[in-house]
Amino acid sequence: MKKTEKKVEFKSPKSTDENPRLPVIFAPWRNSYIKRDQSLKGCVFCDGLKKGVSFESLIVYSAKTCSIFLNKFPYNNGHLLVIPHRHTPDLASLNKEEFNELHEVLLKAHSAIIKSHNPQGINIGLNLGRAAGAGIIDHLHYHLVPRWSGDTNFMPIIGGTKVISEELEQTYNKLLPLLV
Ligand SMILES: [Zn+2]
Numbered sequence: 001m002k003k004t005e006k007k008v009e010f011k012s013p014k015s016t017d018e019n020p021r022l023p024v025i026f027a028p029w030r031n032s033y034i035k036r037d038q039s040l041k042g043c044v045f046c047d048g049l050k051k052g053v054s055f056e057s058l059i060v061y062s063a064k065t066c067s068i069f070l071n072k073f074p075y076n077n078g079h080l081l082v083i084p085h086r087h088t089p090d091l092a093s094l095n096k097e098e099f100n101e102l103h104e105v106l107l108k109a110h111s112a113i114i115k116s117h118n119p120q121g122i123n124i125g126l127n128l129g130r131a132a133g134a135g136i137i138d139h140l141h142y143h144l145v146p147r148w149s150g151d152t153n154f155m156p157i158i159g160g161t162k163v164i165s166e167e168l169e170q171t172y173n174k175l176l177p178l179l180v
């Protein structure tokens with residue numbers, strides 16, 4: 001290193017009462033996943049679905065309208081994806097059968113991951129849109145991420161984002177009359 005160059009050290013911020021920032025998860029394999037996805041024509045999920053249940057497709061279970069995939073580039077051991085067969089980014093576009101079965105299969109995946117991995121917790125979530133942290137934005141997929149104490153917090157894993165807690169009550173009060 002030249003004397004003029006500054007050595008830059010990366011330190012993950014620690015979450016404390018004084019410093020509420022959440023720890024950042026370092027997941028470099030995600031970059032190649034997302035770049036690869038964007039460089040391919042078509043959809044990796046639709047391509048996988050054509051192959052059916054197999055290790056090659058990473059589909060571990062298929063129902064009539066949705067399937068359970070292993071995430072090829074997991075955030076944690078046992079990271080599953082539950083994916084409707086229909087190529088859509090829009091949760092509201094699912095018909096009743098698709099929607100109901102998606103959630104039945106989500107429960108099935110949940111039960112299976114408890115048995116197979118005995119996690120201390122599980123995060124279940126959808127990332128809708130790039131701004132919400134979705135790597136593949138055009139095809140809906142639920143994440144199930146088994147969790148163990150001390151790995152890291154939920155929101156940086158699922159959304160690559162942080163919750164702004166003071167806004168939650170306002171948001172709640174706006175939503176309440178809309179959900180009757
Ligand atoms: Zn698709």
